[in-house]
Amino acid sequence: MTALGFLYPGHSGEDDYPRIEQLLGSDVRLDVVHTDIGEDARRVDALRRMYAPERLADGVGQVRLAGAEAIVWACTSGGFVHGWDGAQEQVRALATAAGMPASSTSFAFVHAAKEIGVGRVAVGATYPDDVAGLFVEFLRAGGLEVTALSSAGIVTAAEVGALDEAQVLALARAADDPGAEAVLLPDTALHTAAHLPLLEKELGKPVLTANQVTVWEALRLTDRRVNAPGLGALFTREPIVQV
Template sequence: MTTVGILYPGYSAEDDYPRAEKLLDGPRLPLVHTEMREDAHRVDALLDIGGDDVLAAGAASLPGPLDSIIWACTSGSFVFGWDGAAAQVEALGRASGVPASSTSFAFADACAHLGVTRVAVGATYPDDVAERFVAFLARAGVEVVSLSARGIVTAAEVGTLPADDVLAFAAAADHPDAQALLLPDTALHTVDVLDALDARVGKPVLTANQVSIWQGLRLAGAGGPRSGFGRLFAGRGMEGATEEARGGWD
């Protein structure tokens, strides 16, 4: 049975993963809560939660055997910059002994998979953190034509947003020039509304927990079209992992 290990900081929308596991009806998504000394969408706090020692400890706590492992935290990866996030993934791969990636690289790979080069971003983060995600995407050749930053400081608060608010936020964050909309926070509950998000916005909506699961399945060699997970999972090219999926971009 395919097993994708999930490293998740703190407590907010971690229940998206058992919901997804049930919908997938096959692959397992065991999750470990990694250490979060401070819940804050602030650069210093994000650098702390994404430290190599923190992720290695989380990987050691996951039940094996694993086929792949994902650091399911967007801000805790892109805050290191492209090269730092790549080094983070490489260290996690060494610690776990299996193909590894992070949510930030999952967004980049999902855009490449869909042929998307212009996006709108609806970020729950403060402006300064959201701008770092914009810079990260630029390294992947993805232009952000519109950025909406909601300015929520804690992941715990993001996790309380109801589905109606998520749908409304997505619709408001879209831009007519964008080929897709990105919602980059694993603290945001989205697994139950992926198809509804695509329908509401009228284009692919990529969410953090969605792309994390997609990336993990790719790395594990267990890709394939699946219903109920938005246009990303319905598309082509799910057949295997790429070098980019492990953070090996130029």
């Protein structure tokens, strides 16, 4: 059994995780621990405060007690708003506190895109424009080219968590661009685990979503590869071998 730990802020799209665990169909356990979200507002200042160490300390302890082999900060915006260097320091501090390999959803997007061999991506963000722009900057710092950005301007995680399949598909379609090799939907508050096959069928290209890449990143940290067609191209392709 491979146990993976996730620090998830608040309550919105976390029921993606038991669904993903079921779709993995393997000896993988996903342990989700909720952290204090503070103010549910998609403002840069509020998002930066979300990762305060005192808010995560109890969660880190719970993940350790659960016997997890890796831990991921399951909040895209709570990572990239600190910039590339700040997000790296965040992950290093998390690894030290937890005593295990660590990462975040922001880095998961960069690693996942490279895993499936894409360099040009379109972004369908739920965030306001200024926050979405910081995610684009983060991706570019990670070596990805962003060909298009669509921002829905939603200001709370609660609103994002209430979006249905048709609205998620509309978000992806609005973001899609002929020059993009994949579409990214960066919000762990967004329910996407049940919609990945439809999203990729409708767009005709890989779609990377926050909770999907977060779980994949935790598996990567433990050197696990699980074939799960219901979770999209990321979970069905062979890893890209760099020469």
